[in-house]
Amino acid sequence: MADPILAIDELVKNFGALKATDHVSLDLRPGEIHALIGPNGAGKTTLISQIAGTQRPDAGRISFDGRDIGALSVAQRARLGLGRTFQVSSLAPEFSALRNVMLAVQAVSGSSFRFFKPVMRDPSLMEPAMAALERAGLAERAHVAVAELSHGERRQVEIAIALAMKSKAFLLDEPMAGMGPEGSSRLTGFLDGLREEAPILLVEHDMNAVFALADRISVLVYGRVIATGTVDEIRADPEVRRAYLGDEA
Amino acid sequence: MMTRETTFNISIALLLLAAPIAAHYAGEPFYVTLATRIAVLSLAAVGLNIALGLGGLVSFGHAAFFGIGGYAAGILASHAFAGSPLIFGLPGTQQMPVIWIVAVLFGGFAAFLIGLITLRTAGVYFIMITLAFAQMIFYFAISWPAYGGEDGLPIFVRNQFPGINTLNPLSYFLLCYVLLGLALLLFRLLADSRFGAALQATRQNDVRVASVGIPPYRIRLVAFTISGMFTALAGALFADLNRFVSPSMLSWHMSGELIVLIILGGVGRLFGPVVGAALYVLLEFWLGGITERWQFFLGLILLGVVLFARGGVIGLVAGRARHG
Known part of the structure; x- marks a missing residue:
């Protein structure tokens, strides 16, 4: 088995008496989609935030691409190749979709401390950004301000940004949220191919998508991983059925 | 095709150039000085517009950089005038280019140091901490008798620029106008x-x-530093315009005035500071001639802008800012 690109070891995060992350260990291997499921409030987003660096764990280790990233800032982790999308779209609202993606291209293609060359006349920024938007299916709306885009379209911008970052691993926090059934099925097909490029840690409530995509599933309940396994193993797990899946599976 | 904003900006730029030239040949040097004041305050506000307009950093302490620029001019000139050395035996100077470089370097250095600490905060805390730093420098200037303390420091003869008679009001205006033009060009490029x-995006x-x-x-730190440099350059020009530097250049009123200029003209807009400064100086002149309480009317206008024209005058004329 290939070495995991992302490994989380005994991660702990408490908010007062609430154990948001309770000794969580999991990993992400090359070429796979590892889905993280669980009821609301299970600590999925908190876990993603700790991996991305927006929150600091109280204890535990996170290593990425062979190095401990626990002490690194959000920006440093992103530059190492951790591409995150947000559960609630988090974009620069006054900028167009294209300029949002160009910012990601700019971040990977060298310094942001360049003061004179206009970005809107820089094909080395615009072309990759446009290509990413095209792959995310939003090329026609590239010049529309994000504030004027629909909820689903903003999700597509988030995906395009993650693509443009040339990430070595994707952390996708509910990418299907707010998308219509058609959008979800299109995105499912897209993510299916994306795993070849870089593995995906996928937080998702859409069980059809999860069962269709995931190579492995971890189930998070009250901050603890109660089970990790293949789709069939998770479907059959009695504890998971009781805690989360109910009749759905 | 030119946008409405570009057309408006060019008109403003030409007007600001034509008015003092006309006044000069009509024998009205006072109006030339008024236009110079507009140009210099514009330049100071262009600096703040980098932090406030582009970066959303509401600095309530930019008077610090304005005053540092002013004192750089005043201190260098006073040593040159008296023939006494500065620290380390360095001489003073009355050459504007040297003074400007010193002002920009010190302004930038101060902004860098203040930014290092203040930029770790945000929102109201940022506003208050920038204010606190500016007040520290203000009280330091007041209690430093070597350079006039509370009374300020006169510049007996306006500093010099190679090949230009800076004592001629129109020449000095043109010098300030060119610097303002360069600053606007840099702002645009930036x-x-x-x-x-x-x-x-931040x-x-x-x-x-x-x-x-x-x-x-x-x-943000780099932006704040560049912002302080522009404002410090304006401070040096302001000192030479008035031939006087005093702690009032460092006071929080000055910081507030710069913010008001930008809000009046249009936050983050290229010519926002210019339009704001022109309005401010002209209101001060016209209304100030009618009543001492002219700032009451300024307050009303500001209220109108904040309530009904969020984009300031430029927003009113040219609509909302577009970001491609």
């Missing part, structure tokens, strides 16, 4: 550059900026 894109959503791998703190 706003459209990679750095500008990152800076404007204003809108700094989590997003960090998540693509750009460190927002460093972007």
Whole structure:
């Protein structure tokens, strides 16, 4: 088995008496989609935030691409190749979709401390950004301000940004949220191919998508991983059925 | 095709150039001085517009950099005038280019140091801490008798620029006008550059900026430093315009005035500071001639802008800002 690109070891995060992350260990291997499921409030987003660096764990280790990233800032982790999308779209609202993606291209293609060359006349920024938007299916709306885009379209911008970052691993926090059934099925097909490029840690409530995509599933309940396994193993797990899946599976 | 904003900007630029030239040949040097005041305050506000307009950093302490620039001019000139050395035996100077470089370097250095600390905060805390730093420098200037303390420091003869008679009001205006033009050009380049894109994105959503791998703190620190440099240059020009530097250049009123200029003209807009400064100086002149309480009317106008024209005068004329 290939070495995991992302490994989380005994991660702990408490908010007062609430154990948001309770000794969580999991990993992400090359070429796979590892889905993280669980009821609301299970600590999925908190876990993603700790991996991305927006929150600091109280204890535990996170290593990425062979190095401990626990002490690194959000920006440093992103530059190492951790591409995150947000559960609630988090974009620069006054900028167009294209300029949002160009910012990601700019971040990977060298310094942001360049003061004179206009970005809107820089094909080395615009072309990759446009290509990413095209792959995310939003090329026609590239010049529309994000504030004027629909909820689903903003999700597509988030995906395009993650693509443009040339990430070595994707952390996708509910990418299907707010998308219509058609959008979800299109995105499912897209993510299916994306795993070849870089593995995906996928937080998702859409069980059809999860069962269709995931190579492995971890189930998070009250901050603890109660089970990790293949789709069939998770479907059959009695504890998971009781805690989360109910009749759905 | 030219946008409405560009047409408006060019008109303003030409008007600001034509009015003092006409006044000069009509034998009205006072109006030339008024226009110079507009140009210099515009330049100071262009500096603040980098931090406030592009970066969303509401600095309530930019008087610090304005005053530092002013004192750089005053102190260098006073040593040159008296023939006494500065520290380390360095001589003073009355050459504007040297004074400007010193002003810009000290202004930038002060902004860098203040930014290092203040930029770790945000919102109201940022406003208050920038104010606190500016007040520290203000009280330091008041209690430093070597350079006039509370009474300020006169510049007996306006400093010199090679090949130009700076004592001629029109020549001095043109010098300030050219510097303002350069500053506006730099602002435009900066706003459209990679750095500008990152800076404007941190204003809108700094989590997003960090998540693509750009460190927002460093972007802001560089922006704040550049912002302080512009404002310090304006301070040096202001001191030479008035031939006088006093702690009032460092006071919080000055910081507030710069913010008001930008809000009046249009936050983040290229010519926002110019339009704001022109309005401010002209209101001060006309209404100030009618009543001592002219700032009451300024307050009413500001209220009108904030309530009904968020984009300031430029927003009113040219509509909302567009970001491609």
